[in-house]
Amino acid sequence: MSDTQWLTPDQQRAWRAYLEATTLLFDALDRQLQADAGMPHGYYEILVRLSEEPGRAMRMSELAARTLSSRSRLSHAIARLEERGWVRRTNAPTDRRGQVAELTEQGLVVLAAAAPGHVGEVQARVISRLTPEQVGQLESIGQAIVDGLAEDG
């Protein structure tokens, strides 16, 4: 472990380009959502996942997994979303420890209002800048990284 495997110039440039793009992009998306819909990107993700579910409801731990969130983070987030009336919490029917988060009517309305602006931003900032080939490459690269992360710790 004495010699560090530094990045080659090619790898450096790729890593920095990716890092820079992602940092700027996530900032831009967050600002757009915050300005137009009054929520951070993480909250938007929660609403999207709930809206895609039949019954618009999901167990907390399942929702945490789907939104790539820790349980703690989700708990805090759902507490805020509940204060705003966008989500409702109820006891799980089968497991008395469990909670179910459910998207309210109002939450659905808010999401429907937020979605076009956000998707438009993704189109404008990402998709429209890439060729169809690059879109495919991005999927493969993303998948490879996800697989690697899932593989070990």
Added chain:
Amino acid sequence: MSDTQWLTPDQQRAWRAYLEATTLLFDALDRQLQADAGMPHGYYEILVRLSEEPGRAMRMSELAARTLSSRSRLSHAIARLEERGWVRRTNAPTDRRGQVAELTEQGLVVLAAAAPGHVGEVQARVISRLTPEQVGQLESIGQAIVDGLAEDG
């Protein structure tokens, strides 16, 4: 503006793969740095940029631009880094409004200790999972997104 341009299935998959990979990856990098070096990734970036500069010092606004950080964020961050003795602030010679952030000896030592672990993590989580072609593609894609973001607001 009535009809939203939704993403095609291909685009959806690519966007979600990228989003998932990046979210998990950044979390992993942050945790590694926090655990092994006691600092978040943003602080590491600051130290790196300073260390690359002749004199290991830079004007605050220049440093903010290089680290893709707001002035406010950098101010707060430098304040913390100064408390830890890793960075020192002095007045800029030419502009009496200006401040210069300088990496201390101790800061350099800390950075040298942190770098191998972080670079190793980038190698393990990203570079080693991709073919050389994909590394090149990632650079192009990142560059395209950065260019797009720079172009307008």
Added chain:
DNA sequence: ACAACCTGATTGAGTGTTCAACTATTCCGG
């Protein structure tokens, strides 16, 4: 039936980020 362990979820403290407001200095047009 009970102890030990595991799982679902929440909580609070600590830390970092954002936004808007503010101070101080410099730049620029007339």
Added chain:
DNA sequence: CCGGAATAGTTGAACACTCAATCAGGTTGT
């Protein structure tokens, strides 16, 4: 050289995220 605008940087409040601790309810083995 003066007044208004721009620039450099900081600050505090509000908010989100992390980590570790905690609580309650289930599961397992004997």
